[in-house]
Amino acid sequence: MSLADLTIVEAGVRLRSGEASSVDLLNAVIERASFTEAQLHCYLTIDHEGARRAAETADREMAAGTDRGLLHGIPLALKDNFCTRGLATTCSSQILAGYVPPYDATVVSRLRSGGVVIVGKTNLDEFAMGSSTENSAFGPTRNPWDPERVPGGSSGGSAAAVAVGSALGGFGSDTGGSIRQPASLCGVVGFKPTYGLVSRYGLVAFASSLDQIGPLARTVEDALTLFEAVAGHDPLDATSFPGEVPEMRAGFEAGPRGIRVGVVKQLSGDGYEQPVAAAMSQMLDRLTNDGAEIVEVSLPTFDLALSCYYLIAPAEASANLARFDGVRYGLRVEGETVEEMMARTRAEGFGPEVIRRILLGTYSLSAGYYDAFYGQANRLRTKLIQELDDIHRRVDVLISPTSPTVAFELGARTQDPLAMYLSDVCTIPADLAGTPAISVPVGLDERGLPIGLQVMAPPLGEPIMFRMARAVEERAGFGARPSMAGTPS
Amino acid sequence: MPIEIDIVHVARLARLALTPEELERYRTQLGVILDHAARVQAVDTTGFAPTAHPLGLTNTFRTDEVRSPLDREEVLSQGPLVRDGYFEVPPALEGT
Numbered sequence: 001m002s003l004a005d006l007t008i009v010e011a012g013v014r015l016r017s018g019e020a021s022s023v024d025l026l027n028a029v030i031e032r033a034s035f036t037e038a039q040l041h042c043y044l045t046i047d048h049e050g051a052r053r054a055a056e057t058a059d060r061e062m063a064a065g066t067d068r069g070l071l072h073g074i075p076l077a078l079k080d081n082f083c084t085r086g087l088a089t090t091c092s093s094q095i096l097a098g099y100v101p102p103y104d105a106t107v108v109s110r111l112r113s114g115g116v117v118i119v120g121k122t123n124l125d126e127f128a129m130g131s132s133t134e135n136s137a138f139g140p141t142r143n144p145w146d147p148e149r150v151p152g153g154s155s156g157g158s159a160a161a162v163a164v165g166s167a168l169g170g171f172g173s174d175t176g177g178s179i180r181q182p183a184s185l186c187g188v189v190g191f192k193p194t195y196g197l198v199s200r201y202g203l204v205a206f207a208s209s210l211d212q213i214g215p216l217a218r219t220v221e222d223a224l225t226l227f228e229a230v231a232g233h234d235p236l237d238a239t240s241f242p243g244e245v246p247e248m249r250a251g252f253e254a255g256p257r258g259i260r261v262g263v264v265k266q267l268s269g270d271g272y273e274q275p276v277a278a279a280m281s282q283m284l285d286r287l288t289n290d291g292a293e294i295v296e297v298s299l300p301t302f303d304l305a306l307s308c309y310y311l312i313a314p315a316e317a318s319a320n321l322a323r324f325d326g327v328r329y330g331l332r333v334e335g336e337t338v339e340e341m342m343a344r345t346r347a348e349g350f351g352p353e354v355i356r357r358i359l360l361g362t363y364s365l366s367a368g369y370y371d372a373f374y375g376q377a378n379r380l381r382t383k384l385i386q387e388l389d390d391i392h393r394r395v396d397v398l399i400s401p402t403s404p405t406v407a408f409e410l411g412a413r414t415q416d417p418l419a420m421y422l423s424d425v426c427t428i429p430a431d432l433a434g435t436p437a438i439s440v441p442v443g444l445d446e447r448g449l450p451i452g453l454q455v456m457a458p459p460l461g462e463p464i465m466f467r468m469a470r471a472v473e474e475r476a477g478f479g480a481r482p483s484m485a486g487t488p489s
Numbered sequence: 490m491p492i493e494i495d496i497v498h499v500a501r502l503a504r505l506a507l508t509p510e511e512l513e514r515y516r517t518q519l520g521v522i523l524d525h526a527a528r529v530q531a532v533d534t535t536g537f538a539p540t541a542h543p544l545g546l547t548n549t550f551r552t553d554e555v556r557s558p559l560d561r562e563e564v565l566s567q568g569p570l571v572r573d574g575y576f577e578v579p580p581a582l583e584g585t
Contacts (some may be wrong), residue, residue, distance in 0.1 A: 003533050016565060040520040082495060086543070099567060100566075100567065102559045102560055102563040102564050102566075102567070103559055111584075116534060164557060172538070194544070195542075195543045195544060195545055196546065209540070209541065209542065210544065233561065235551035235552070236547050236551075237535050238551075239542060239546065239549075241544065241546070242546075242549065253537060257499065301532075304528055304529055304532065306525075307525055307526040307527075307528045307529050310522060310525070310526050310527065310528055311526050322504075324567060325504070325569070327569075327576050327578055328564075328567065328568055328576055329567040329568065329569075330567075332562075332570065333571070334579070335579060336579060336580075337579055337580055337581065337582070338504070338578045338580065338581045339504065339581075340579070341578065341579050342504045343504045343505055343506035344506045345506055346503075346505050346506070347505045347506040347507055350505075355505060355507070355515065356515060356519070356522075356539060358503050358505065358517050359499050359503055359505070359519060360501065360519055360522060360523070362499050362502050363494060363499045363523070366498075366502060372530060373526070373529075374526075375539060376524075376529050376530055376532075377529050378539030378540050378541075379534035379537040379538070379539050379540075380532055380537070381532055381540040381543075382534075382538055382540045383532070383534055383537050383541070384536040385540060385543065386537075393531075411507060412572035417518055417521075418522060421522075432540075432543070433543055434542075434543025434544055435543075457558075459543075459544055463514075467495075
């Protein structure tokens with residue numbers, strides 16, 4: 001087995017016993033990338049030099065007795081919408097081609113001080129808008145389980161890299177499901193924390209009331225470890241949660257006994273592929289056998305969550321993306337006046353999905369429509385949050401499929417924006433409510449494509465969410481890896 | 490009732506110089522998406538205040554400490570057109 005296939009926890013053990021160095025780990029993931037990248041295109045930038053320096057430093061420090069914690073010396077992949085000082089950050093957009101940020105995102109500086117080795121920056125749907133990583137100005141990422149299929153999105157590059165072993169773990173951002181849906185389609189764990197638990201300073205903003213950073217990993221424990229390293233209040237992010245990050249390790253292995261599990265009626269039925277539905281009911285049976293209490297619950301507002309999201313997210317995006325105007329960074333297309341320069345720059349620099357969402361958001365914020373669209377969507381959002389609060393008096397966690405379908409073929413949904421948006425129907429409610437949610441791989445369908453289940457919990461409910469996710473993981477016993485991860489013949 | 494969209498006006502507000510063909514295509518697509526999204530209007534939300542922060546966090550303040558700013562040269566190095574320490578842009582008004 002290659003070092004590239006270790007979990008973060010296993011790699012940490014080897015680093016501390018001296019069986020492997022950080023440079024060995026880095027070499028293993030770079031070697032893996034050398035024969036998977038041509039086909040998969042997980043990375044937009046691999047920082048060969050910077051990563052080597054970081055790995056050498058990590059080894060030197062470890063040898064000298066300085067241990068920076070559980071991520072010391074671990075090679076990770078970062079989505080290319082995190083600002084990294086001195087390392088290109090494109091958001092998969094022509095409008096940011098060539099941009100080299102003058103500062104690190106808080107998450108990046110926390111990882112660096114934790115001794116992490118940043119392998120590179122991964123592909124995404126442009127500005128994180130999409131569910132397939134096909135909306136990248138630099139070409140799509142492909143699914144390691146079947147390269148004719150998408151890895152999901154928007155954090156598809158990080159998900160595919162973790163699945164195939166060109167990083168031991170990674171980070172993405174989730175606005176409508178952009179961590180959990182690609183995790184599900186690539187057979188890895190993806191976690192979106194409670195809104196505000198991870199600082200977004202230096203994350204290029206998409207929809208500020210929804211965006212949250214979180215990890216992608218091969219196991220639930222690795223995801224927890226990655227999350228712990230970056231969570232916690234940051235005065236540079238005004239939306240950052242000022243309280244303590246909940247303690248999550250104590251009950252982590254306690255199992256499902258006594259946990260009340262809600263199964264959401266609205267997240268089932270037509271449109272859910274049979275193997276996905278079967279994996280779900282099998283898991284519920286196992287959890288019941290082991291002492292969990294399963295309750296069917298109804299959350300009527302979930303039926304409108306997608307509509308609500310497609311008013312709120314584009315509205316906020318249209319405001320956030322106003323900063324890309326050809327003045328301070330990135331592309332500029334000349335014009336006679338400043339307005340002409342800006343309008344030409346933006347039309348040329350943004351891809352079609354980003355333009356579509358900016359127009360949608362501008363429309364729903366414009367005079368005469370604001371209250372009927374954006375205002376109404378945000379009142380409905382409050383109603384959804386209250387429905388969830390009520391349900392959580394009766395159940396501890398909710399379980400659903402992460403995605404109604406397994407990975408779909410490239411091009412299958414690109415001509416129909418609405419069909420693409422429906423990919424996120426299960427993940428959007430947790431973004432609207434700001435609640436923690438995690439996707440755990442539970443099996444493969446008959447074609448060998450991964451299926452993921454989602455565990456959702458109330459705000460700051462990470463401890464019970466991780467406990468249930470671990471119970472699901474243990475019962476699923478999902479150990480499969482894409483064949484592409486094997487040594488080439 | 491189909492939703493009316495003055496796409497030329499919206500594109501102007503969004504500072505997007507699109508061709509007539511592009512405008513027409515986006516108008517059609519926006520119509521489909523908004524038809525779906527307009528379902529939110531069927532719900533009675535009387536008495537619900539709009540969500541701003543999903544956890545209900547309101548005004549937060551940080552301590553007002555002096556910190557070093559971003560490196561000036563590093564910041565300016567990213568500008569498409571820079572002169573004498575400023576970002577340069579075309580005139581804001583025609584004929585000036």
